[in-house]
Amino acid sequence: SQQGEEDPQALSIQEGENATMNCSYKTSINNLQWYRQNSGRGLVHLILIRSNEREKHSGRLRVTLDTSKKSSSLLITASRAADTASYFCATLSINTDKLIFGTGTRLQVFP
Amino acid sequence: GAGVSQTPSNKVTEKGKYVELRCDPISGHTALYWYRQSLGQGPEFLIYFQGTGAADDSGLPNDRFFAVRPEGSVSTLKIQRTERGDSAVYLCASSSPPSDIQYFGAGTRLSVL
Numbered sequence: 628s629q630q631g632e633e634d635p636q637a638l639s640i641q642e643g644e645n646a647t648m649n650c651s652y653k654t655s656i657n658n659l660q661w662y663r664q665n666s667g668r669g670l671v672h673l674i675l676i677r678s679n680e681r682e683k684h685s686g687r688l689r690v691t692l693d694t695s696k697k698s699s700s701l702l703i704t705a706s707r708a709a710d711t712a713s714y715f716c717a718t719l720s721i722n723t724d725k726l727i728f729g730t731g732t733r734l735q736v737f738p
Numbered sequence: 739g740a741g742v743s744q745t746p747s748n749k750v751t752e753k754g755k756y757v758e759l760r761c762d763p764i765s766g767h768t769a770l771y772w773y774r775q776s777l778g779q780g781p782e783f784l785i786y787f788q789g790t791g792a793a794d795d796s797g798l799p800n801d802r803f804f805a806v807r808p809e810g811s812v813s814t815l816k817i818q819r820t821e822r823g824d825s826a827v828y829l830c831a832s833s834s835p836p837s838d839i840q841y842f843g844a845g846t847r848l849s850v851l
Contacts, residue, residue, distance in 0.1 A: 657838070662842075668827065669742075669829070669844040670829070670842040715780050715781075717780075719838050724769065724786055724788070724794065725771065725783040725797070726771075726840060728773075728780030728782070
């Protein structure tokens with residue numbers, strides 16, 4: 628069963644604006660990862676944050692993790708039309724090797 | 739190859755038929771995963787291989803689904819007596835432990851008519 632819940636389900640913004648997506652999960656985790664998917668096919672890994680980390684940056688991406696609330700957020704700054712895609716959080720629980728994905732956020736960036 | 743390769747990219751079959759989906763992982767990656775993604779949903783875990791053995795097959799929905807990885811590289815997901823509910827995109831990923839990052843193929847879109 629899918630563990631993560633993401634909100635919003637869909638987000639539409641203009642180029643240059645920031646996009647924030649949120650993810651909640653249920654169990655204790657080893658790490659949390661964010662993936663991007665274009666056109667319903669292959670996923671691309673964006674960023675990984677470990678359970679002992681609170682914030683991580685990669686280029687225009689900023690991820691936060693709050694293990695007490697079992698939640699994470701992904702911020703994309705200065706968005707571009709090419710950022711249009713679906714974004715999924717995925718958790719890796721302790722003592723397991725399988726990723727549990729959330730339901731995803733569909734981001735549309737208008738030029 | 740440079741990435742994870744999945745074949746075929748699309749498969750249309752009739753209800754009750756048998757299908758095989760192939761995954762060729764990144765060279766040297768010992769871990770291989772199969773996921774299933776229905777329209778509008780996130781990928782759902784099916785099975786995980788470490789080397790040749792299935793380390794976790796808890797996500798396989800029933801005994802019509804089976805996967806093998808006989809030489810620790812290419813894997814085949816086999817579905818017997820397909821049902822319309824099996825229609826989905828089947829994704830394969832590989833990783834190189836201890837890294838937890840998974841690299842995904844483009845998937846096989848299975849349509850059961």
